[in-house]
Amino acid sequence: MSGAAEVVLGGGRRLIVGVLLTYAAVAACWAGAALGAGVVPTDNGPVRGVETPVTKQYLGIPYAAPPAGQLRWRPPQPAARWHGPRDASHLGNHCPQPASPFGRESSTEDCLYLNVFTPNVGPGRGHAKHLPVMFWIHGGGLAVGESDEYDPTKLVQKGVVVVTINYRLGYLGFLAHPAFSAESGDHASGDYGLMDQQAALRWVHRNISKFGGDPGNVTIFGQSAGGLSVHSQLVSPLAAGLFNRAIAQSGAYALDLPSLSAAEQKGSNFAQSIGCADQTAACLRALPVQTVLASQPTTSGSILPNVDGKVLPQSIKAAIDSGQFNRVPVIEGSTHDEFTLFAALNVEFVFGQLPPFLYPIVVNTLLSTVGLTADPAAVVALYPVSAYGQSVGRAIAAIGTDGLFACPGRRAAQSLSQFVPTYAYEFDDPNAPQLFIPPASFPYGAYHASEVQYLFDVPNQTGAAPLNADQQQLAETMKRYWTQFARSGAPNAPGTPFWPPYTVSSDTYMSLVPPTPTADTGFAADHKCAFWDAQ
Helix, strand or coil, X not given: CCCCCCCCCCHHXXXXXXXXXXXXXXXXXXXXXXXXXXXXXXXXXXXXXXXXXXXXXXXXXXXXXXXXXXXXXXXXXXXXXXXXXXXXXXXXXXXXXXXXXXXXXXXXXXXXXXEEEEECCCCCCCCCCCEEEEEEECCCCCXXXXXXXXXXXXXXXXXXXXXXXXXXXXHHHHCCCHHHHHHHCCCCCCCHHHHHHHHHHHHHXXXXXXXXXXXEEEEEEEECHHHHHHHHXXXXXXXXXXXXEEEEECCCCCCCCCEHHHHHHHHHHHHHHCCCCCXXXXXXXXXXXXXXXXXXXXXXXXXXXXXXXXXXXXXXXXXXXXXXXXXXXXXXXXXXXXXXXXXXXXXXXXXXXXCHHHHHHHHHHHHHHHCCCCCXXXXXXXXXXXXXXXXXXXXXXXXXXXXXXXXXXXXXXXXXXXXXXXXXXXXXXXXXXXXXXXXXXXXXXXXXXXXHHHCCECCCCCCCCCCCHHHHHHHHHHHHHHHHHHHHCXXXXXXXXXXXXXXXXXXXXXXXXXXXXXXXXXXXXXXXXXXXXXX
């Protein structure tokens, strides 16, 4: 689920792989109603889903052929047709990945499936018509995650159709290599996961009207790596016309992407290390899935899209700064305490509670690891550990939050707002339930991915208490904002606090605090953006 949880996870991920996962229970709950939802035709064949009292669900629909064998490291190809109703009552396979707190282990490349959730308007009444479509792209650092863990029932109840997808991850989804580029015809390689997302969007355009959705009103939204994917689709010319609005949640952590040549060099180094010294596509395609997974980096800073000249003609920052992107209304946002999750995983869970005298060394390591170019001494001076109760973890969390997420997200909102209607938010529930990892010595606050549970029902892996009454009120307002934005291109709905558009001059964020969100202009000062913007 997290995008840059994997920026610096390393050994921390391995220490908490044993956290209890409840995905299977969630999936069983979704499919718990055995009632058939009727048969819906698609361009590849009919599907028969299931229904709950409030939704009709069509699960595990293939939107592209399995990207295995000779189709590995190639653009997605059309799915095979079928005859007779296909059972769409169960979730499909998700894409290869190691086990983590943010996704279940998988080794099958037959994984390009999507799920459609539409309101249940009653037996024998078909589907509602021309509903807004919300297309969810999961997070996970482009290395882990799956559609399975996001139950959108409460969004669907607001009168939208929700589509969730799986897409290729890790090196299987984002490995560039000279041999792949040479055979592509465009001299491009590496952005296969983004191409999968586009193939799923094209499926939506061809088929979603049969499920009650409006193909002319599609909102892409995603969190963390899903938010980075939203940014990538905003600037990809291949995605032009495939969506009408975009919501990027905590997705501004990598707006400057590597070049194709740099990505190809990394691919060549991988091939050499894995025993493909001949650097041929044939050798790479013959590798077992588990070999690829075991040899790819465990940090998402090493798994990113690249500026391949086709899917991405330029980096995200350059495109949005110049206005050369798919111009649709955008919501851009982050959480108040993004990096507490990573400070726990990569500092405290690995090394324990470090003494304050080691703080400068940890800062230097953090900055170099995540690619922040600020002077370490200046950062230590601006974020003295004494200001954080002598807690190295808390201080590191503040640095990572501001430098990697908050201020880059604000810069993105500033650029986007020059060209399209833009709305900025900060999720700021200091007591958001921690669903993914054990407690740390410092509070998690509004940690990375903490807002997702306010939009979806997601697995609770820690036994955290459910949302209290104030948090439920915030969740209700957020779902109304998100679905109203999908409906109209503006988040404001009757009965919700007014969310003003973002402008550079006003610099106004919607602070998503329980129980009632409020407009706020203190974001830049709170996150020390004057410092980070000057780096």
